[in-house]
Amino acid sequence: MSVVTQLSEQELQEQFEARIAAGEKIEVDDWMPEEYRLALIKLISMHGISEIMGALPEKEWVPKAPTLYRKLGIMAKVQDEMGHGQLLLRVAEDLLKPYGKNRGDLMIDLFEGRLKFHNVFHMETKSWGDAGLIGWLVDGSAIISQTNMLGSSYGPYARALQRICAEEVFHAQHGEAIIMALVEGTPEQRALVQDALNRWWESLLFFFGPASKDTTGTSKQDITIKYKIRVQTNEELRQSFLSKYIPRIQSIGLTVPDPTLHFDEAQNKWIYQEPNWEIFKKIQRNEGPCSQERLALRRSSYENNAWVREALTALVN
């Protein structure tokens, strides 16, 4: 490599960092350091595939939704999630172009365990209470973590997130409406919600990821903060979640299954029982309660539809 090129490479890096520092948006065709591109690919492809895998636990309750009104609501919600997946994978595909990879490769990466889907979607759903709780608290958590990236330095991602966040607000309201109907209903309906909260509590703490890489060995939060892809740390996000939702959970008479949970005025933060991060690590290895089952569902649909993909390809060529 010539000296001239080396210099310009360095200049490009400096220019890039200056743009990031000035709060400018980076676009798909702009020069970007590989570290930045790879961090974005990892983040956005995981986000996109999680939206798609996230449709599966909720899908379990779509046919079973109790009333026509609820059937329409949950259908609309899950359809939105698929739409988010599509939007995000398009963003990821653009970033993947220099590597000659596309969406099909991402699917293979998912099946072979190289691409992870969000830890919360590896969990089992057991009742209609879970369908409500997912909409209310899981989507509520998603709003917090996605709002954290609304100002992302990568323009296409920031714009996709704007649309996604607007829809997620509707989802959280949909979930909250299901929960409110249940907690104001019969003792059995109320018990459904408490039981759902008990089972999902640990997953809600896992949702934002470990506080630092000391907990689980890896964390990509440092690099995403450095490049202004996100603002807050995992723990800050978890604290926001607790501040927003603990009062709401308590106000409808539910009990958080953690007797140690309290707000410490001196430290100005919530103190909670740490979840078992060993379980989190297992989920990350696709060894969660429903990891393999959900992957199998996705994989079998991919294999069953191979002839359709071939047919569509033949039409294009």
Add this chain to the structure above:
Amino acid sequence: MTNEITPEYKKAVLTVLYQLADDDYLFSYRGSEWLGLAPHIEEDVAFSSITQDTMGHAKLYYTLLEELGEGSADSLAQLRPKEERCNSLLVERPNGEGYYKEAPNYDWGYAVARNYIYTTAKKAKIDALKASSYAPIREVAVKISTELYYHQMHWTTWFTQLCTATEESRSRMMKALQEVIKDAGDLLSFGKSVKHITACELIESEVAIKERWLAIVTPTFEAVEIAIPVLPDPIINGRDGQHTDDLTSAIETMSEVYRSDLAASW
């Protein structure tokens, strides 16, 4: 006309509404089982949108029935036993082997063939309902038409593409079409009340609707060079409450939560 309806006229209105409602309800259920399993993500978004529209159509019909004093729309959708259902055989057939939650082995060819035939039949009926003597049905038909236009376009595109893309896709579609047509005998039937329904001018005659259907599908079948299928005589007639056990299990799944406490508000 609607201000004072005779018991006989009302009976005919109810019969038509139950057939339309139960058809779309079951069709939407079969669509919702496909959620997350379609050949690509764009299709998952489109298919679930159609499924959602169709559930909305079922809700419109069940609400009309509720307004006619038949009970709540939800209980009509969820609680009526198999014998009281008026949907066609085609929509109660499962998507394939396996339960939707565990190892569903669904065939996209069958889905496309069924959805194409069902949607074109629905289009023929909705067009025929626009001149119904019962104003609320006319209004609903107009409302549904706007969405149905896109559904028809969607399934016609898939049907045409898969019938012409590769040798394999064509042969799969021919086989799927055969399966679908075998079950489509009662799709455009009104069952044993046909004379009464037609006399009340709620909808055109079965013959006229069949002609409408043929006019809709003929250009497509000509384009893909497949003989226009002949709708057979019904094996069983769903319009008269004749159904398979597949309907029982579909109703059980759909109403599982609702039935767990009928007095509760959900």
